[in-house]
Amino acid sequence: MEKSSKIYVAGHRGMVGSAIVRKLKGEGYNNLLLKTSAELDLRNQAAVEVFFANEKPEYVFLAAAKVGGIMANNTYRADFLYENLMIESNVVHQSYVHKVKKLLFLGSSCIYPKMAPQPLKEEYLLTGQLEETNEPYAIAKIAGIKLCENYRRQYRCDFISAMPTNLYGPNDNYDLNTSHVIPALIRKFHEGKINHSEKVEVWGTGAPLREFLHVDDLADACLFLMLNYSGEQFVNVGFGKEISIRDLAVLIGGIVGFKGEIVFDSSKPDGTPRKLLDVSKLSQLGWKYNIGLEDGLKMVYKSGLRTVI
């Protein structure tokens, strides 16, 4: 990939896509192709066909997706399945038709079976039942992986997939009904501090374990894989360490400066009990994260929040 190569970042307004754009620009890539969803509806097969025929991108980062936290996944189940399947099918197929040199597809760690051994190795895919709350999204992401794998096998397309763990960072979604846990807790604790609330509610039991990676580290890993990896097997992108939701709440409460009580609402779903990626494949390739969780959360709270709420 040359600095002047025509690179299409699908989903550049989202948290992941915008981080990839920041990374590419920072590294001097100067021919980025970006379209908002109003300009190009990636669910529309005919529109995607015309776009690829006219623009002929050389490289594609496929970061466009319908995403959300545990409640959004469980509520908008049909939308998560349909929209993600359409986006992936259209972009991957047109990348094949119009001879894209290389494509990187972004998946998610929720593709793994709910009760798979931990840490999650790439080969555990499709060895058991999925977590119920995000099954439609996971099925769509598994389909995306299989598209890349099989366009490679049948047509020798250089299409690769990266599976990021739970992410956080700039341009996250702070809507409490649809967000992931980190932006939700930052917002809840911040509002709790401002309003001098006695308590803040955290969903579930606090027992689930999650791994979190700053999205700038993910973007760094995506560029690394684009430049250095051309295998059929998708690659986990993780932090390698996990934290309980209870400890995460205490950590975020401390960073924000919330002085009240943290209350757990066990009527809300916990989701999968544990989700830690095995990152040995990526480590062996020579990549590691840069941003620790506490530093990353401080950065996000300092710079990100006030622009959103």
Ligand code: GDP
């Ligand atoms: P998941 O990793 O797909 O389950 O996605 P989430 O980031 O939405 O949730 C992670 C964990 O945090 C789950 O166990 C949630 O129940 C828990 N959690 C606690 N409080 C919240 C909250 O306010 N919002 C969200 N989204 N999750 C929360």
